[in-house]
Amino acid sequence: MNLLLVEAEEICRGQVLLEGRRAAHVRAVLQARPGDTLRVGVVGGCQGRGRVLAVDEAAVRLELALDGPPPAPPPLELILALPRPIMLQRILKQATVMGMRRLHLVKSQKVEKSYFASPVLAPDKVRSLLLAGMEQARDTWLPEVRIYRQFRPFVEDVLPGLSGPGLLAHPEADRTLSEVFVLPTATAPLRLAIGPEGGWSDYELGMFAQAGFARFSMGSRILHVDTAVVALMAQIDLLCQLGRRAKR
Amino acid sequence: MNLLLVEAEEICRGQVLLEGRRAAHVRAVLQARPGDTLRVGVVGGCQGRGRVLAVDEAAVRLELALDGPPPAPPPLELILALPRPIMLQRILKQATVMGMRRLHLVKSQKVEKSYFASPVLAPDKVRSLLLAGMEQARDTWLPEVRIYRQFRPFVEDVLPGLSGPGLLAHPEADRTLSEVFVLPTATAPLRLAIGPEGGWSDYELGMFAQAGFARFSMGSRILHVDTAVVALMAQIDLLCQLGRRAKR
Numbered sequence: 001m002n003l004l005l006v007e008a009e010e011i012c013r014g015q016v017l018l019e020g021r022r023a024a025h026v027r028a029v030l031q032a033r034p035g036d037t038l039r040v041g042v043v044g045g046c047q048g049r050g051r052v053l054a055v056d057e058a059a060v061r062l063e064l065a066l067d068g069p070p071p072a073p074p075p076l077e078l079i080l081a082l083p084r085p086i087m088l089q090r091i092l093k094q095a096t097v098m099g100m101r102r103l104h105l106v107k108s109q110k111v112e113k114s115y116f117a118s119p120v121l122a123p124d125k126v127r128s129l130l131l132a133g134m135e136q137a138r139d140t141w142l143p144e145v146r147i148y149r150q151f152r153p154f155v156e157d158v159l160p161g162l163s164g165p166g167l168l169a170h171p172e173a174d175r176t177l178s179e180v181f182v183l184p185t186a187t188a189p190l191r192l193a194i195g196p197e198g199g200w201s202d203y204e205l206g207m208f209a210q211a212g213f214a215r216f217s218m219g220s221r222i223l224h225v226d227t228a229v230v231a232l233m234a235q236i237d238l239l240c241q242l243g244r245r246a247k248r
Numbered sequence: 249m250n251l252l253l254v255e256a257e258e259i260c261r262g263q264v265l266l267e268g269r270r271a272a273h274v275r276a277v278l279q280a281r282p283g284d285t286l287r288v289g290v291v292g293g294c295q296g297r298g299r300v301l302a303v304d305e306a307a308v309r310l311e312l313a314l315d316g317p318p319p320a321p322p323p324l325e326l327i328l329a330l331p332r333p334i335m336l337q338r339i340l341k342q343a344t345v346m347g348m349r350r351l352h353l354v355k356s357q358k359v360e361k362s363y364f365a366s367p368v369l370a371p372d373k374v375r376s377l378l379l380a381g382m383e384q385a386r387d388t389w390l391p392e393v394r395i396y397r398q399f400r401p402f403v404e405d406v407l408p409g410l411s412g413p414g415l416l417a418h419p420e421a422d423r424t425l426s427e428v429f430v431l432p433t434a435t436a437p438l439r440l441a442i443g444p445e446g447g448w449s450d451y452e453l454g455m456f457a458q459a460g461f462a463r464f465s466m467g468s469r470i471l472h473v474d475t476a477v478v479a480l481m482a483q484i485d486l487l488c489q490l491g492r493r494a495k496r
Contacts, residue, residue: 098469176489234478238426
C-alpha cells in the first residue's frame, strides 16, 4: 500500500477515523506513531498528507491536508472479453495499477456463460481489487467497471457512443500497434479491445471494424490475457510519451 | 499449451513417445487422434509438426517433421533482485513468455535471505516454469537462470563481463526508458536491471553505475515487480521494433 485511500464521506472536519484493514496497515506495516505523516488520497479526489493524531488497537485518527490536485482521467479505456475469474481478478488490480479510465467486460462467443456468475464480479469484490490497484499505483482515480452479459447491447448501444480512437488486438492483423496508434486526448481516450483466449468471432470482429476499430497484431508470441493487458497498456503509455514529445 | 515441447534426447528415429502431462494434454485438451498433426518444438532447437501415430491411455506416439529454424537468442537479459517466491514464480513464467535470453537473480540489501531457500528455486521447479512459458509463447528458446546468493561476486565477476548496453529502473532517475534506450544487437543484448520493492542500496546503485548502467524512471506510478517486468519487457520490445524500422 503506497497510498492510504479514504472516502470523501469518511472525512469530518478535516479528520478521518480508520478502522479494520487500513488501521492495521498503519499500525503493523507503517508502524506509525502520533505526529507521523502518511501519504493519503481521497477516492476520486485529491491527494495529500495525513498527520497521525492517535493510534490504538482499534483505530487510527488522522488530520488531513489534501492539497494535491484531483486525478486527470487516464487516456485509456479497456474493452475485454470477460476472462476466467482467476485471471479477471489479477487484471482488475493490474490494469488499475497501470492506469485505466474505464473497463468494459463483455460477453463474446468464446466466453463461458458461467464466468458471469463468478463472485469476483460482485461489486464489493471488484471495488476492493480496484482500490488495491490504486493503493499500489498511488492513484485516486477509481476506474468504472461495466459488465455486459450479451455482446449485442454492448455493440449496438455502447460502441457507437465511444468517441475516441479504437484499437483491437488480433493475431492475424497485418499491422503492429505503433502503426495503428493514434495519440488520445482528454476528451477522446483510446479504446483498446482484447479478445478471449480463442479470439473474437468473425461477427464480433465485423462489429468492431464497423465501429472503426483498427486491428493490430502483437507478433508471433502468444500471451495470456493478463500478460497482454499489462504489455499493451505499457506500450500504449510509451507511445503516448513519444507522441507528446514529438508534438512539442 | 500452444507448442508441445520435447527434449532432443527423447527423439528416436524421428519419433517421440510422450507420457504423463504432455500425453494427457494431447488426449484431453487437444483431443488428438491418429493422423492429426500438432505443433511441436525441441527445447533449444527447431520447431515443426508432429503427426499422431498412436494414442492410448498411457502414451502418445508422434512422428516429427522439424523444419523450422532454431530460435534466435532474444535480445534481452534480465537482472532481478530476487523477488518473493510467489512473485518469482509468476516472473519466471511471464518473462519467458515475453522472451528473455537469460535471467540473473541476485541478492540485494533489501532481499530477505530466506528467499534463497524457496522451493521455487529448485532447478526442476525453475525449469518447469520456464517450459510453461515457452509452451505458452510458442518458443523453443530456454532461458538460462543464474542465482547469486551474494551481490559482490555478481558485481565483481559477472557485471564487468556483460558487454551489451545496461539499463536500470530507478524511481528517482531523471530520464525515461526511451531516453536511455540503446538498440541491442545479436552480440550485444540489452541488460535490464530491476531492483527489490524497497529499491537498490546506494552501494548497489554505485556498482551498477560503475558498470555503465544508465538509470531511468518508470514515472509516478509504483508497480509490483512482476508487473514492472512485463511492462518494461513490452516497452523494450516496442522500442526495438521502432529502432529497427528507423534504421531501414
